Amino acid sequence: MGRNGHALKISVIGTGYLGLTHAVCMADLGHQVLAVDVDADKIQKAARGEAPFFEPGLEPLLRKNLDAGRLRFTGSFAAVADFADVHFLCVGTPQAAGGHADLGYLDAAVDALAPHLTRKTLLVGKSTVPVGTAWLLRARARAAAPAGGEVDLAWNPEFLREGYAVRDSLAPDRIVFGVTSDRADQALRLVYATPLAAGVPALTMDLETAELVKVAANSFLATKISFINVMAEMCETTGADVLKLAEAIGMDDRIGRKFLSPGLGFGGGCLPKDIRAFRSTAAERGVSSLVGLLTAVDTINLGRRQRAVAMTREAVGGVLAGKRIAVLGVAFKPNSDDIRDSPSLDVCRQLAAEGAVMSVHDPVAMPNAARAEPGLRYADSVGAAAEDAEVVLHLTEWADYRAIDPAALAKVVACPVLIDARCTLDASQWGAAGWSVHVPGQPRQQRPEGTQNAWPARPRARRRQRAPAAG
Ligand code: UGA
Numbered sequence: 001m002g003r004n005g006h007a008l009k010i011s012v013i014g015t016g017y018l019g020l021t022h023a024v025c026m027a028d029l030g031h032q033v034l035a036v037d038v039d040a041d042k043i044q045k046a047a048r049g050e051a052p053f054f055e056p057g058l059e060p061l062l063r064k065n066l067d068a069g070r071l072r073f074t075g076s077f078a079a080v081a082d083f084a085d086v087h088f089l090c091v092g093t094p095q096a097a098g099g100h101a102d103l104g105y106l107d108a109a110v111d112a113l114a115p116h117l118t119r120k121t122l123l124v125g126k127s128t129v130p131v132g133t134a135w136l137l138r139a140r141a142r143a144a145a146p147a148g149g150e151v152d153l154a155w156n157p158e159f160l161r162e163g164y165a166v167r168d169s170l171a172p173d174r175i176v177f178g179v180t181s182d183r184a185d186q187a188l189r190l191v192y193a194t195p196l197a198a199g200v201p202a203l204t205m206d207l208e209t210a211e212l213v214k215v216a217a218n219s220f221l222a223t224k225i226s227f228i229n230v231m232a233e234m235c236e237t238t239g240a241d242v243l244k245l246a247e248a249i250g251m252d253d254r255i256g257r258k259f260l261s262p263g264l265g266f267g268g269g270c271l272p273k274d275i276r277a278f279r280s281t282a283a284e285r286g287v288s289s290l291v292g293l294l295t296a297v298d299t300i301n302l303g304r305r306q307r308a309v310a311m312t313r314e315a316v317g318g319v320l321a322g323k324r325i326a327v328l329g330v331a332f333k334p335n336s337d338d339i340r341d342s343p344s345l346d347v348c349r350q351l352a353a354e355g356a357v358m359s360v361h362d363p364v365a366m367p368n369a370a371r372a373e374p375g376l377r378y379a380d381s382v383g384a385a386a387e388d389a390e391v392v393l394h395l396t397e398w399a400d401y402r403a404i405d406p407a408a409l410a411k412v413v414a415c416p417v418l419i420d421a422r423c424t425l426d427a428s429q430w431g432a433a434g435w436s437v438h439v440p441g442q443p444r445q446q447r448p449e450g451t452q453n454a455w456p457a458r459p460r461a462r463r464r465q466r467a468p469a470a471g
Helices: 017-028 040-047 058-067 077-083 104-116 133-144 165-170 182-191 193-197 207-238 242-250 271-284 288-315 343-353 366-372 382-386 406-410 427-432
Strands: 009-013 032-036 071-074 086-089 121-125 151-155 175-178 202-205 324-328 357-361 391-394 417-420 436-438
Touching: 009 017, 009 077, 017 032, 017 058, 017 071, 017 086, 017 165, 032 040, 032 077, 040 071, 058 071, 058 165, 077 104, 086 104, 104 121, 104 133, 121 133, 121 182, 133 151, 133 207, 151 175, 151 182, 151 207, 175 182, 175 207, 182 193, 182 202, 202 207, 207 242, 207 271, 207 288, 271 288, 288 343, 288 391, 288 417, 288 436, 324 343, 324 382, 343 357, 357 366, 357 382, 382 406, 417 427, 427 436
Parallel strands: 009 032, 009 086, 032 071, 086 121, 121 151, 175 202, 324 357, 324 391, 391 417, 417 436
Antiparallel strands: none
16 A cells, blocks of 8 residues: 555556656555566666666665565556556657657557557656647547547656656656546546645646646746856856856845856756757747747857857867867766766867867766767776866866865876866865866956966976876
8 A cells, every 4th residue: 555545556658767767756655566668678677676877866766666566667568558547658759850859759659558458547648748749649549549538648747857856756846737637637646645645736737738837847947047157158258257146146036046057058858858849849839939039048058068168279278189188077967877968078079079189087977978979088087087188177067076176186187277167166276276267157266476367378298197086
């Protein structure tokens, strides 16, 4: 029996980031969960208690629920249809050429499941989709299912963040139910009885609004980030400090400080593709003002990467070819090994394309980055990455990097020049340790009297010294 007294039989279709996390969290709420995927390798790993990606807290919860017998994995859609009364669709909706969402996996999931649906069933979409998709999927499922009109469909968008996936799933800010019947609403309220009893608000609405809530939320977050990044540009031209500005405007409750961290902009598997897909939908529907807004947000965001490349070029004297550049962080954000649309990896690619010699470090994302960009050199510690570097770029703000001893690192580099593209290192500490520090949107860190505002005139002679361990 579930914690809330309503243990349901639930299936989860797709065991990627969203699906595996959802399956584990549903089981942890006390439900009986059977998850299905067409990728046999993923299924086998998950059944052994291994998450195929880095997500703090997920593996222990996966093992706990496997051991408790509440969570199982299969490759059979017939088994899933037979087992569950509520089926969560959690497959990916990647960006297609042209920017719109590719719904191929969703269609395939419904096509695989529907022919086995012989009784009253609720399908629940969680994937991020263009508005109007839910109705099409409902018609598609009903047409292929022996149960026909007994198959209902709801939309229940997911708002989890990578790195906080478990917490966001078990204790979300809100739960959205897009439904066309009371029956679906009631079924979803039973599924989520535990968080609802704990006070998480639930909002019931139509399918279209539920679909839009998700893309609107991600678009707003992306807009906030691009807003603070254009403020960073403004600060750079005026000598103002964007971090102080963000702090000051963020204290206004109506604005809020979250998602106002300036720097390299947003990446990952969600925000960039979601704003492009939403822009596509807006264009199809003739909402040109939204097309304009989202185009500006995207352009500003991609401009941050070019800005980081330009700052690096300037720091090494104008020509990148042959310059040794150390990069700290390649994941699209800290606490993740995800490199999808990673701003850092994009910067690395652009620098390498101009002939720079790149040495890269990341606490967890290097295996994924090495598969995507085998031409970069991957170093197993911060010190090894920075050895003989002419400039060090801080591109993903892992907590480990805030613990680096700048004085020790200064001893292994060729030039103590830091570009803190994520604006999170202690610039005065690095400056005091002899580094020339450049942070987007902030006045240049003053170096000791007489040398301020000067990049080192030329690299110090290359030294062969043992590098310090990673910070
Ligand atoms: C995002 C949303 O935050 C989730 O609510 C949503 O469920 C998810 O997409 C999704 O659609 O599945 P996520 O992609 O995990 O979650 O990452 P975020 O924490 O939103 O960060 C996105 C990017 O924005 C990162 O590259 C991060 O470095 C950047 N960012 C974030 C900034 O540049 N500045 C900020 O102030 C905040």
